[in-house]
Amino acid sequence: MADFLTSQFGFSLVLAVVVFAAIQGAVAYCIYYERKIAAWTQDRYGPNRAGPLGLLQPIADGLKFVFKEDYIPGHVDKVLFVLAPGIMFVVCGIGFLILPWGGRLDASTIPWLGSHLQPGERMLDVQVVSLNVGLLYLLAVMSMSVYGVVLGGWSSNNKYSFYGAMRACAQMLAYEIPMGLTILVVVLTMGTLRLEEIVADQAASGVWNVARHPLAALILFITALAEANRAPFDLAEAEQELVGGYHTEYGALKFGLFFLGEYASMITTSALVVVLFLGGWHVWFVPALTMEATSWWAVLAKMAVIAVKVAVLIFVYMWIRWSLPRFRFDQLMRLAWKSLVPMSLGLFAASAGLLYFGLHRSIPACLAVNGVVLAGAVAVASRGRTPITGRQANLRRREAATDSVGIGDGARFAES
Amino acid sequence: MTPAALYTLYAAFVLGGAGLYFLLPNPDRGKPLAGAALGALGLAALIVAWALVGDAGTGAAFYALGGVAVLCTVRVITHPKPVYSALYFVVTVLAVAALCVLQGAEFLAAALVIIYAGAILVTYVFVIMLAQQSGPSSADRRSREPFLSVCAGFVTMAVITVHASKALESNAAAAGRGRAEARLASAVTEAGAPAGIAEDGATLSDDGAKRSAATPGNAMALGGAVMTRYMAALQLSGLLLLIAMVGAVAMSRKRVPQEGAVAPRAPLGQAGREVPPY
Numbered sequence: 001m002a003d004f005l006t007s008q009f010g011f012s013l014v015l016a017v018v019v020f021a022a023i024q025g026a027v028a029y030c031i032y033y034e035r036k037i038a039a040w041t042q043d044r045y046g047p048n049r050a051g052p053l054g055l056l057q058p059i060a061d062g063l064k065f066v067f068k069e070d071y072i073p074g075h076v077d078k079v080l081f082v083l084a085p086g087i088m089f090v091v092c093g094i095g096f097l098i099l100p101w102g103g104r105l106d107a108s109t110i111p112w113l114g115s116h117l118q119p120g121e122r123m124l125d126v127q128v129v130s131l132n133v134g135l136l137y138l139l140a141v142m143s144m145s146v147y148g149v150v151l152g153g154w155s156s157n158n159k160y161s162f163y164g165a166m167r168a169c170a171q172m173l174a175y176e177i178p179m180g181l182t183i184l185v186v187v188l189t190m191g192t193l194r195l196e197e198i199v200a201d202q203a204a205s206g207v208w209n210v211a212r213h214p215l216a217a218l219i220l221f222i223t224a225l226a227e228a229n230r231a232p233f234d235l236a237e238a239e240q241e242l243v244g245g246y247h248t249e250y251g252a253l254k255f256g257l258f259f260l261g262e263y264a265s266m267i268t269t270s271a272l273v274v275v276l277f278l279g280g281w282h283v284w285f286v287p288a289l290t291m292e293a294t295s296w297w298a299v300l301a302k303m304a305v306i307a308v309k310v311a312v313l314i315f316v317y318m319w320i321r322w323s324l325p326r327f328r329f330d331q332l333m334r335l336a337w338k339s340l341v342p343m344s345l346g347l348f349a350a351s352a353g354l355l356y357f358g359l360h361r362s363i364p365a366c367l368a369v370n371g372v373v374l375a376g377a378v379a380v381a382s383r384g385r386t387p388i389t390g391r392q393a394n395l396r397r398r399e400a401a402t403d404s405v406g407i408g409d410g411a412r413f414a415e416s
Numbered sequence: 417m418t419p420a421a422l423y424t425l426y427a428a429f430v431l432g433g434a435g436l437y438f439l440l441p442n443p444d445r446g447k448p449l450a451g452a453a454l455g456a457l458g459l460a461a462l463i464v465a466w467a468l469v470g471d472a473g474t475g476a477a478f479y480a481l482g483g484v485a486v487l488c489t490v491r492v493i494t495h496p497k498p499v500y501s502a503l504y505f506v507v508t509v510l511a512v513a514a515l516c517v518l519q520g521a522e523f524l525a526a527a528l529v530i531i532y533a534g535a536i537l538v539t540y541v542f543v544i545m546l547a548q549q550s551g552p553s554s555a556d557r558r559s560r561e562p563f564l565s566v567c568a569g570f571v572t573m574a575v576i577t578v579h580a581s582k583a584l585e586s587n588a589a590a591a592g593r594g595r596a597e598a599r600l601a602s603a604v605t606e607a608g609a610p611a612g613i614a615e616d617g618a619t620l621s622d623d624g625a626k627r628s629a630a631t632p633g634n635a636m637a638l639g640g641a642v643m644t645r646y647m648a649a650l651q652l653s654g655l656l657l658l659i660a661m662v663g664a665v666a667m668s669r670k671r672v673p674q675e676g677a678v679a680p681r682a683p684l685g686q687a688g689r690e691v692p693p694y
Contacts, residue, residue: 131522133523136523136527136635140533143530154545166542166545173539176535180530
């Protein structure tokens with residue numbers, strides 16, 4: 001038994017269960033965290049009745065989800081209606097498998113279980129699976145998460161849900177492109193698709209990728225917000241316009257699964273940003289946080305560091321949500337296709353050029369490239385003549401149309 | 417290939433084709449039980465033929481995933497609801513990606529999922545949902561020219577499968593029977609990639625060479641092959657996609673009248689149907 005648990009397979013199984021449970025627990029407390037942050041932003045108290053400081057509120061909410069009547073409306077497509085939350089939950093729940101949580105572990109240092117091993121005899125990856133296409137796996141899983149939203153919206157057979165699904169679909173497709181391109185910038189810089197090697201590289205050199213490619217980090221953070229359907233990109237749910245968007249018709253545990261999926265994907269995307277740009281488990285000047293430290297307490301310290309970094313990023317997510325208004329849909333699309341895609345394409349091409357000249361690891365060269373791309377973007381943006389209002393400048397105004405009938409804005413009768 | 421294996425393979429295709437013909441949607445028929453039975457027989461015959469060919473280098477995972485892929489593909493073309501068809505296609509793509517992983521082609525698997533399941537099929541689902549707001553169309557309940565399409569599809573598939581399994585057999589004989597690695601390598605050589613391409617690709621960076629030596633993976637080898645031997649094909653396909661994109665933009669664009677121009681009002685019900693050329 002001890003031998004099985006200290007083998008890579010047994011350890012991966014245990015780690016998968018532990019991290020999955022930890023993420024589920026973290027999701028419950030993310031909701032508490034979000035409500036508290038909302039309350040602080042709006043100068044309120046937030047949940048403070050259940051338990052000290054309201055800390056038992058997530059448990060009460062969870063119990064409420066479980067014990068509510070599991071109602072399926074009569075007008076829905078039953079198979080997909082039930083399947084959609086499941087897809088959302090599974091897809092958002094398997095992304096963490098590839099993330100490196102704590103470098104390597106010397107199995108002989110595990111208390112009790114590892115006592116029969118010699119030091120250094122068996123080194124374990126603190127990662128559930130170590131794939132040589134790790135980043136691509138994560139991208140593939142993230143690209144599948146749109147199905148839960150789209151099927152939930154469509155099967156509800158409700159126009160608000162359907163609008164939510166349509167918006168989610170277009171948004172995910174659009175933001176996947178800059179996300180993939182900025183990830184490729186990191187791949188070009190580091191020369192590997194393995195997440196654990198990217199972290200080990202940053203830890204060994206002490207240079208986090210954000211110091212080389214701050215613009216790419218920013219773009220990745222923005223697209224991570226969009227991929228997790230977080231405000232200001234939460235047009236798929238947009239309570240004020242679409243009732244609740246794709247989950248309008250859902251209640252009880254199925255609604256809870258959508259929620260779990262959304263928060264779990266927040267955690268996964270923040271962990272991705274941390275791993276790619278913020279050095280993973282690495283912090284400077286701490287001997288326990290290097291690749292050479294492989295004892296069990298060093299691994300726990302590394303996991304704690306990742307958890308803190310992820311928590312900080314999630315705080316930023318929530319801070320943004322309660323500070324910024326939601327985009328309008330055309331602004332959302334314009335942001336993706338007219339600014340993020342060209343900028344990330346430029347960064348990608350420039351990184352390839354740096355790689356060709358062997359400068360891809362030099363901080364000044366990378367910063368210069370980022371600066372040039374940013375300056376170019378600012379120059380193009382400042383050439384715009386009119387502020388973005390959503391109305392095309394060359395359309396007739398509604399009042400000026402002599403023969404206007406029906407409902408619609410200028411664009412609709414300009415087509416005819 | 418023994419005659420027994422060959423004829424079992426042919427029988428599998430005939431049975432499968434007949435089964436599929438009866439499974440295709442047709443409102444005049446009842447539940448397609450005969451079709452399902454014939455299709456199941458065909459699938460069983462395919463498995464027997466595969467076992468007879470021998471040295472397929474496969475385990476239970478291959479049969480399970482292959483079965484899922486075949487059954488879901490059948491449902492793609494026989495399901496009367498287009499949204500479900502598209503979703504079965506997603507499952508097919510996932511199963512095929514898993515088969516790629518079994519063969520050691522992780523990069524191909526990831527690319528298949530990202531591009532097909534994650535982007536193209538999302539677009540399909542998107543379009544189908546937009547197009548079907550008024551309920552299912554009667555055209556979805558009856559397949560068009562089922563006999564001809566089944567014949568064409570299964571004859572093509574039979575030819576390809578028989579030749580592929582013959583090539584597989586001769587390759588395996590040449591490269592040492594019973595070893596999946598050898599067969600894979602010979603298949604790659606057959607396809608035109610030089611066996612040394614892995615080393616070529618790995619010399620891109622010394623770090624990468626060390627890592628790929630420690631952990632064999634094919635992403636770097638594939639990248640090396642695409643960027644050296646197949647450079648022209650890569651550039652041409654990129655150009656083709658660019659042309660397609662420009663064409664799509666040109667076709668979907670509508671001219672917006674300039675300031676002051678008064679557009680003639682379209683007759684009722686015709687608004688937006690015709691766009692003046694520009």
